[in-house]
Amino acid sequence: MATITMLEAIRQALFEEMDRDPTVVALGEDIGVYGGAFKVTEGLLAKFGRERVIDAPISETAIVGAACGMSYLGLRPVVEMQFIDFIACCFNQVTNFLAKSHYRWGAPVPMVLRGPSGGGVHGGPFHSANPEMYFVHTPGLKVVYPSTAYDAKGLLKSAIRDNNPVLFFEHKFLYRRIKEEIPAGDYSVPLGKAAVRREGDDLTIISYAAMAHTSLEAAEQLSKEGIDAEVIDLRTLLPLDRDTILASVKKTNKLLIVHEDTRTGGIAGEIAAIVCEGAFEDLDGPIVRVTALDTPVPYAPPLEDRFLPNTEKVVAAARELAKY
C-alpha cells in the first residue's frame, strides 16, 4: 500500500494499461517530452516511445478525430485535453462522430478523452469549466468524474477497457490535494456505480468530484448538530446509478444535491426528476440544490468564492431541509 495523489493514481493507470496492452496509445498537446501541462503523462514517452505517445499540434478536432479513426482499427487511444475547457473545440467530433458511431453503423469507438476540469484554482473563465453536462446529454458517451485517488485509477482503467467513448474528468483542485493509500497491482472500479461515502438516516446529499469532499465536510459539521447525512458520490454521471440514488432517498426521505457545475441544466435537475418519478411518495421535503451560480467562472478569488458552492452553503441548505 502506497500513499499517492490523485494525479499519481491517474498516471499509474496510464502506465499500467499501456504496459498491459499495446493497443493503448496516448495523444495530446505537450504530453510527450513535456509530460503534460499538469505532468500527468510525465515519463510516458520515455517508456513507450513516439509511436505510442504522440505530441500533437494545438488542434483538438484533429486529435480527437484521429483517435476515433485509430479506434476503428482496434486501438484504444487515450486523448488528453490540456484543459477540459478546450473540449469545446472538438464538440462536433465528440457529439456527432464518436457518440453516434456505434448506434448508427455498429462501429464501436473504444477511446478515452481525459483532462483537468473544475474550479477553485483561480483559473478564470477558460481554465475552470465543468462542461460535463453537454456530454451527459449525448447518448453514446460515458461520463466519469472521480473524487478519490483510488477511484481515479480504477475508473480510468475501466474507461480504457470499455468499448465506448468515455469522457474522463479529472478535477484539478484534487490532483495534488488528496492523498490516499492505494493497493499495489491491478484493480478496476466499474463504470456506472455510485459510492455511498457516508451512511446516514436524516437526509441524502448527492454529489461528485470536488464537491463530494465538500459534502463530506458538511456532513461532519451537520453531525455535530445532530443531523445524520448520507453522502453519495456519483463517480459516473452517464450512465447514472439510479438504483443507489433511489435506495438512499427511500431511506432518508430527503434529498440535497450538490454540484460545482452551474445550476440550470446541471445534473441536479435530472436527479430530481428521477427521484420524482421513482420515489415521490418517499419524499418528506423539497429536493434542494446547492450549485455554482449561472455565470461563467469568474477569475478574482472573491468572485470565484462567491460562484462556487462550499461547506457553509451546503450546511446551511441541509439545515433548512432537515427541518421538514
Place this chain on the structure above:
Amino acid sequence: MSRPLTREQQIELYYFMQLNRQLEERMVRLFRQNKIVGGLYSSLGQEAVSVGSAYALEPRDWLAPMIRNIGALLVKGFKPRDIFTQHMAKFTSPTLGKDGTSHFGDLKVRHTVSPISMLGDLIPVMTGVAMAGRYLGQNIVTLTWIGDGGSSTGAFHEGLNFAAVQRAPFVLILENNQWAYSTPVSRQVPLKNLADRGRAYGITSKTVDGNDVLAVYNATKDAVDDCRAGKGPVLIEVKTMRMKGHAQHDPAEYVPKEMFEHWKARDPVTLYEKYLTENKVWDAKKKSEIDARIERELDVEQKFAEESPSPPPELAERGVYCDGCHSIEADWKRPKEEVMPPKSSIAAAWTLEHFGGLEGEIPGAKEVAAAGNEGKRAASLEKQPPKPAAKTAAAKAEPKTDVDEAAVLRVPFGRGPKDKAFVREARDNPRNNPRDKRRRR
C-alpha cells in the same frame, strides 16, 4: 507512373460508372414515388471521381465516402441493395434503418468508415485510421473526399495539417464540383486551384480533370503508391461539375444554363465510352452486354430493397452502447514487442533539424534568395530575433537519430532579443553565420 490498366480493368471502370449512374436514376424514380425516406443527393456528372479514385485502392486500404461517392462504395464491394435499402430506410440496410444515404461503413471486410453530415470531420478520422494502420504494420492507405465547400471548414484544415505533420499515408480527393449548395466556388475560396490548400500544408498537391476517369485513376494510383512508400499525405483536386441541385428538392436555378451545357458536353460517362470505342478497348456488343447486365442486377437489387421490411420500432432503443456485442481486436502485422518496453523506450527529448529563423533554415527560404532578393534578405536578416546558440541540453541527451522535423524549439523563458548574453551567443555561433558552410551539415 502507374501501370496501365488491363482491358478488363478499363471495361470494369465503365461498369462501375454506369452502375453508379443507373442506380441513381432508379433512385430518382423511387424518390418521385415517395419510396425514398429522406433527401436524395445526386452524383450525376461526378461518377468518374468516385469510381476512378476508389479503383486505385487495394482491398486492405480504407475509404470513407461523402454523400456523392456512391460509385466508390460500389467499387469497394458494397452492393446496390445497400444503397437502395439505406435510402429507403429498410431493416435490411447496413445501418438497419438507423441512418440513411451513404452513411454506412464496414470495419471488417470493406474497410469503409461511415461519414457524418458535418463536413471535414472525416479528414482527421481517416488520418487516424492511416496512423493506426502504420502503427499496426498493415501498410495501408486511407482515402476520403471533400467538396469545394467543405474545404473551408476548420476540420479540413486541422485534419490536413495533422496528416501532414504525421506524414500519414492518406489521400484526400478535393472534389471541386463548382457549387456548395447554391454558392459558387469563387464566392467560397479566393483561389483558382483548390489544390493550393494542400500546398499550404507542405504536401504534394495536384489538380486533375475530374471528368476523365483515367486521369482520376492515374493521379490517385500515384498518390496511393506514394503514400504506401511513406511519402504521404497527398491532396488531389478534381475539377468536375454537380449536374443537379444540392438534392432532389433543389432545381438549381442559380446555375447558369450555359454552365450546365458546357459541362454536359464533358459528361464523364460519354467521354469514357468514346475513349473505349476509339481505342478499340470494346465494341458496341460489349457495351450492350454490360448495360444489360447492369439492368438485370439492378432489377434484382431494387426488388430486394422494395420488398424489405421497415425496422421494428423497438430497434430505436438498441445499440447506443457497445456492451460486448462487438469484439475489438487489432490486426497486428508487426511484432507487438516493437512497441512495448524495453524496445519502445527512448530519451524523451526533441531532435531539431533547424532552429527557425529565415535564410537557409526554413525550407523554401533559399529559393527566395536565389531569385535575386539578396539585398532585401540581408536587410531583413538584421531585424530578425537572434537564433538560439546551440542545441538545448535536452536535445544533446538524445541518443537516437529519431528525426522529428516538425518539432519546434522552445526558447528558454526569459531569453530573447533583449537578453544580451543570448544575442551574443547566437551571433558567435557559426551555425548562425550565413557565410559559414559548417552551418549546414
